[in-house]
Amino acid sequence: MRKNVLLLETIADEALAVLREHVNVFTGYNEADLKGVLDREDIHAIITRGKGLINEPLMAACPQLQVAARCGVGLDNVDVAAATARKVMVINAPGSNAATIAEHTLALMLMLMRNMYESVAQVKQDNWAWRNQYAGDELNGKTLGILGMGNIGKRVARLGEAFGMEVLYWSKSAGDVPYPFASMEEVLQRSDVVSLHLPFNKETDRLLGAAQLAVLKPGALLINTARGALVDHAALLQALNEKRIGGYAADVLPDEPPVQSRNLVHHPRVMVTPHSGSLTAATYRQICLLTVNNVVAALTGNNPDPNSIFNRHALL
Structure with missing residues (x-):
């Protein structure tokens, strides 16, 4: 039957x-x-x-x-x-989805670090003179902090390393990987870019709140292709408005499509894709x-x- x-x-x-x-x-x-x-x-x-x-x-x-x-x-x-x-x-x-999410993570990282989104938008508006006020940087030589060293975190680490980044990580427990394990506070303090690769559960709900965001290196970038609710968005928006962090790029939000998150999505130093990281053919x-x-x-x-x-x- x-x-x-x-x-x-x-x-x-x-x-x-x-x-x-x-x-x-x-x-x-x-x-x-x-x-x-x-x-x-x-x-x-x-x-x-x-x-x-x-x-x-x-x-x-x-x-x-x-x-x-x-x-x-x-x-x-x-x-x-x-x-x-x-x-x-x-x-x-x-x-x-490990390979495709890792690629998406690096794409967001590059776009945010090099201010690519705004550059492309300005050229489409025929503003070639934008190059005279362009401000951006590169991944090479920066420190990449990874929170969550699972399948995706490991791939992101290898890609970051290939771009010339120094990698360190925090996870629930230390793993058999060729990168130094550190406390979450140390990862946040030392990293120029922090990338989230943790599951969502009671322990990780708004794991990065005001206290954790305050520990981030000034001007650091935060990348989230895991789950939107890992970050307290009210605290994040405040940190962005106060220019304590350099920018935020994500493929996930706690509300999809965004309603409560609209102010964050429209912030000039935020880039959000519509949870499309795994939607490659x-x-x-x-x-x-x-x-x-x-x-x-x-x-x-x-x-x-x-x-x-x-x-x-x-x-x-």
């Missing part, structure tokens, strides 16, 4: 084709469609990307649910605790295929990659 899979968001065409080859696929992209599917079908797996919520009420409406999956790494939109309590396997795609395809193949394996009696099962130890 073919199992039923519910998609809360679109996925890559190739991944959708794999799903349809092995299971029945239903879509619930809006509330009306979702209710219609749940009223008619028994759902065995739910797949989302970054916005569709796999929460307790949805799982309760699917008594035969076996798998809750996200085409991505972070699981902010999946209630892992509720899934585990129901013995539902939680599948994600760990490490799949290659990575989008890879993340979707990896997730779908593991979901199909779980539903058809085969073995998913154990590293893709986020709550595997809790289900033993």
Whole structure:
């Protein structure tokens, strides 16, 4: 008997084709469609990307649910605790976005350090004379401080090193990496550029507040391609207005699209991209295929990659 899979968001065409080859696929992209599917079908797996919520009420409406999956790494939109309590396997795609997020991080770093965004905008306005007042610097010779030395942090460190930067880091624990481990305070004090690569949880919620931002080297740049809520935005805006830090570049916000964050987004020394770091063609395809193949394996009696099962130890 073919199992039923519910998609809360679109996925890559190739991944959708794999799903349809092995299971029945239903879509619930809006509330009306979702209710219609749940009223008619028994759902065995739910797949989302970054916005569709796999929460307790949805799982309760699917008594035969076996798998809750996200085409991505972070699981902010999946209630892992509720899934585990129901013995539902939680599948994600760990490490799949490391290369592309690291590239995006360096792109933001370069643009902010060299003031590229404003330079391009001025030339598009036919203001070639902007070069006479241009102010920017280079990464070579600067100190890069990384908070969180996971898969992405390691790649950013290697890229920074290739640009001639001195790298140091703080993480929950010291790792087997060729860079000096330091306290978070020391990383903030010494770094010309600080890049965030931490998960969001109770411990990291607004990890960088007024006290931490005050420790930053004057004129330092802050880069965030992890989670918007790692930074206290009110404290950040104040630090920017007081010119205590040089600038902020991010691919993430605590509110997406920005409402409360609009003042920050429009600040002249802030650059924000629309959470697009993982949306390159290659990575989008890879993340979707990896997730779908593991979901199909779980539903058809085969073995998913154990590293893709986020709550595997809790289900033993």
